[in-house]
Amino acid sequence: MKNDIVSRWDARSDTTSWYAHRIRETWISEANELLEQRMVTIRTLVAMCPLIGLLGTVTGMIGVFETMAQQGTGNPRLMAAGISQATIPTMAGMVAALSGVFFSSRLDAQVKLAKAKLVDSLPHH
Helix, strand or coil: CHHHHHHHHHHCCCCCCHHHHHHHHHHHHHHHHHHHCCHHHHHHHHHHHHHHHHHHHHHHHHHHHHHHHHHCCCCHHHHHHHHHHHHHHHHHHHHHHHHHHHHHHHHHHHHHHHHHHHHHHCCCC
């Protein structure tokens, strides 16, 4: 993508006029759209991770309450095991979210760097 844009820019005879600068800005904007295209999806998925973990916890707690209703509250080990299993999805959601934040911030930095390199590759006089 970058090489294609740079070669099209270098092939232009006019790189100094107002019109040429608008073409340059358009090409940079189009490239930026392609670079940012998947970032919104990644950010959305990362934001959803804790919510999905919480949904798993709520579902697990419903199971604990069903067990308590059937067998009573006299067995603390049974309740503790069920609550422990119910909290695992929350922990998994948080781990996934933290990993996702790290991954998406690194990816975002790479996108910004790629855009900066493209802008630097298209000199305007």
